[in-house]
Amino acid sequence: MATGKKRYKFTFLFNHLQIVKILNMSYKKEEMLLWEAFQSGDEEAYTQLYRLHVKVMYRYGMSLVSVSEAFVFDCIHDVFTELWIKRERLSVPDNIRYYLLKSLKVRILHLLKRKEQVYVPLTEEDYDNLWDDSSDEIFRMDELFNRQDLINKLVAQLSPRQQEALRLRYVENMDYGEIASMLSVNRQSAQNLVHRAVEKLRSWIPI
Amino acid sequence: MQKDYKSFTIVDFATDDAFLQHHLNPTRDSQSFWENWLARNPSQVEEWQQAQKLLEAVRLGLEDYTRTFLSKEAEEQLLNRILNTNALYSHGSTGSPAIVSATWGKIFAVAACLLIMLSIGANYFYGKKTEDSRTIYNRHKALLFSSVIEKANTTSQVDSIKLPDGSTVLLYPGSLISYSTEFGKTNRTVSISGRTMLDVVKNPEKPFIVYANELVTRVLGTRFEVEAYEDSKDVVVKVLSGQVSVFKNGTLTTEHKSEAEQAGVVLKQNQQVKFSRQSEEFNKKLVDSPLPVIQNTSQAPSFTYEETSVVSVFEDLEKAYGIDIIYTKSQLETCQLTASLSNEAFKDKLNIICKSIGATYEVVDAYIIIHSSGCKSLQS
Numbered sequence: 012m013a014t015g016k017k018r019y020k021f022t023f024l025f026n027h028l029q030i031v032k033i034l035n036m037s038y039k040k041e042e043m044l045l046w047e048a049f050q051s052g053d054e055e056a057y058t059q060l061y062r063l064h065v066k067v068m069y070r071y072g073m074s075l076v077s078v079s080e081a082f083v084f085d086c087i088h089d090v091f092t093e094l095w096i097k098r099e100r101l102s103v104p105d106n107i108r109y110y111l112l113k114s115l116k117v118r119i120l121h122l123l124k125r126k127e128q129v130y131v132p133l134t135e136e137d138y139d140n141l142w143d144d145s146s147d148e149i150f151r152m153d154e155l156f157n158r159q160d161l162i163n164k165l166v167a168q169l170s171p172r173q174q175e176a177l178r179l180r181y182v183e184n185m186d187y188g189e190i191a192s193m194l195s196v197n198r199q200s201a202q203n204l205v206h207r208a209v210e211k212l213r214s215w216i217p218i
Numbered sequence: 219m220q221k222d223y224k225s226f227t228i229v230d231f232a233t234d235d236a237f238l239q240h241h242l243n244p245t246r247d248s249q250s251f252w253e254n255w256l257a258r259n260p261s262q263v264e265e266w267q268q269a270q271k272l273l274e275a276v277r278l279g280l281e282d283y284t285r286t287f288l289s290k291e292a293e294e295q296l297l298n299r300i301l302n303t304n305a306l307y308s309h310g311s312t313g314s315p316a317i318v319s320a321t322w323g324k325i326f327a328v329a330a331c332l333l334i335m336l337s338i339g340a341n342y343f344y345g346k347k348t349e350d351s352r353t354i355y356n357r358h359k360a361l362l363f364s365s366v367i368e369k370a371n372t373t374s375q376v377d378s379i380k381l382p383d384g385s386t387v388l389l390y391p392g393s394l395i396s397y398s399t400e401f402g403k404t405n406r407t408v409s410i411s412g413r414t415m416l417d418v419v420k421n422p423e424k425p426f427i428v429y430a431n432e433l434v435t436r437v438l439g440t441r442f443e444v445e446a447y448e449d450s451k452d453v454v455v456k457v458l459s460g461q462v463s464v465f466k467n468g469t470l471t472t473e474h475k476s477e478a479e480q481a482g483v484v485l486k487q488n489q490q491v492k493f494s495r496q497s498e499e500f501n502k503k504l505v506d507s508p509l510p511v512i513q514n515t516s517q518a519p520s521f522t523y524e525e526t527s528v529v530s531v532f533e534d535l536e537k538a539y540g541i542d543i544i545y546t547k548s549q550l551e552t553c554q555l556t557a558s559l560s561n562e563a564f565k566d567k568l569n570i571i572c573k574s575i576g577a578t579y580e581v582v583d584a585y586i587i588i589h590s591s592g593c594k595s596l597q598s
Contacts, residue, residue: 058297058301061300062293065296065297066288066293069288081448084299087296088299088300088303091300092304095304095307158278159281162279166276166279166282177276178280178283180233180238181273181276182284184239184242186235186239202233206229206233209229209233209272209276212272212276216275
């Protein structure tokens, strides 16, 4: 009986996903057509691409440099204007969202490097280690009734790179190859980063 | 999808590309793959399901991120800015495509690209934004002055600048100051960006006015510091001596007559105000380490006491630092102090005094409030 119930649940899930899938398919195809139109100089298509992706670029940019919205706007501006100038020489990316987010990050890091010359970044390992000791004692579980609050706070305890990797994997749906390139590490490291973060979360969260 | 999923744990599933791809963006292939796999591996169904829950939990924890909201207005504004820049740089190449050969087009594109990068780079090097979003500093500069003298500190050391009226400005690295060629004759107005410390020569007829981000600071003659970085959340004005008035600059026009009606605060020595650019609130308080105001040592109190009433000790402190101390005089009259406090910093002095009379103090806004229940041992 018990397994029969499970089956039923799955069928429901798959049917629901099927609808999403069909939407995704046409969406992706349409996006590629937009890209090609943009490359041939169609400003309307370019504008549509902007509208499709600017919200995600904004949230990703803000997650990297939350202190300055204006700076994030500047960087998005630079990415799109550069695209326009170089449009004829671009190839069609496999994943336009990934391509745009990657360009945005490159731009942000480039400008930050110029801007803050005194700032010497820690090595990536130093950085992750800083967060390694964050212990569960910080939270008195009984004070956090709200599960959402709890999980939010736990995610905030992860290292910035782990958080970034989680955002890219679980929200922007990038694969580990893409995440690796975003974080300038190899594929295995990207996977480990996410794995360790989720392992940690799981040990904290009562599921 | 040739992985050995049989040994997969919950976390393994919940972090697996194929598993996540299927849940976040399913395709017909992924659907049939997992359907088949689950049918063949009933013992793993439990893990698989738990992984689904874990995935949901992780996504729940990322909601702060997912919900980052870009307003429609901001989206449109940014789009316009982008299209404007594009129009600016594709001007000329669109005119006669038949004549402009492909190679020239390319060279032009590369040159334009370089130009943009150079200008953006240069702007950022000076700690400012790109040309399109003209900074507040630049707007001030353009509005206030017809012909401008601008000094930028691009070194890593503090730079000292003498203004035509004899006032001096310490310009911190990455900071800018500009003023009109008329400075000192018709006005004493400067516009700054970054961190500066100003020592202003007294001239009651020509107030010295500083524009910094959203704030306008008006002084007669004094020493004070302004911190107004283009990208920081707050604007801070600290007064070292004298008195200044700080206003929010609402209109950014050359008419600053309405200043008196605008929200603002008056700052005395050892006070500072932090203006939050987001909430537009003024937060006035004492500077972290107050310094004595009286320069002339013969007038300055010695801070050496022998069985002196603590009331006159507080009076000395108020006089020397220009800080208001609030206490109940009748309560403290009987408290006496024997101490030498000439070398201690302001807050150390306060601590020692309060400890020896069994009182505590509190800093509220720019005031010190003394809490005490009097000195009973002496009364009895």
